[in-house]
Amino acid sequence: MSIKLINIGFGNIVSANRIISIVSPESAPIKRIIQDARDRGMLIDATYGRRTRAVVIMDSDHIILSAVQPETVAHRLSNKDELSEEG
Numbered sequence: 010m011s012i013k014l015i016n017i018g019f020g021n022i023v024s025a026n027r028i029i030s031i032v033s034p035e036s037a038p039i040k041r042i043i044q045d046a047r048d049r050g051m052l053i054d055a056t057y058g059r060r061t062r063a064v065v066i067m068d069s070d071h072i073i074l075s076a077v078q079p080e081t082v083a084h085r086l087s088n089k090d091e092l093s094e095e096g
Contacts, residue, residue: 015085017065018077021055025086029066031079039064046072 013025032039043064046052051071059076066072075082 015082017055017063017073017075017082019055019057021075023065023067023073027068028086029068031082031086032064032066033079034061034064034074042066043072043074046070 014022015025015028016022034040034043043052053071053073056074056076061074061076063075063077063079063082064072065075065082
């Protein structure tokens, strides 16, 4: 199993193999997940002070905030999969 990395904005990179979901931060349940992760010390803020546009939920129970749209992160993830299948 090879390690696949994906850029989530501003040079921040996460392991694509460990991503469970990429969601928008707008709903109340996601806001509760973010606050709970902050309280537990499991929140990683990769927004560099910008507005949070995507919340990446990892299998390690970490929550990562990104300033990149969820669609953009998902598109980068799908492009990685297509490239790895060709190569």
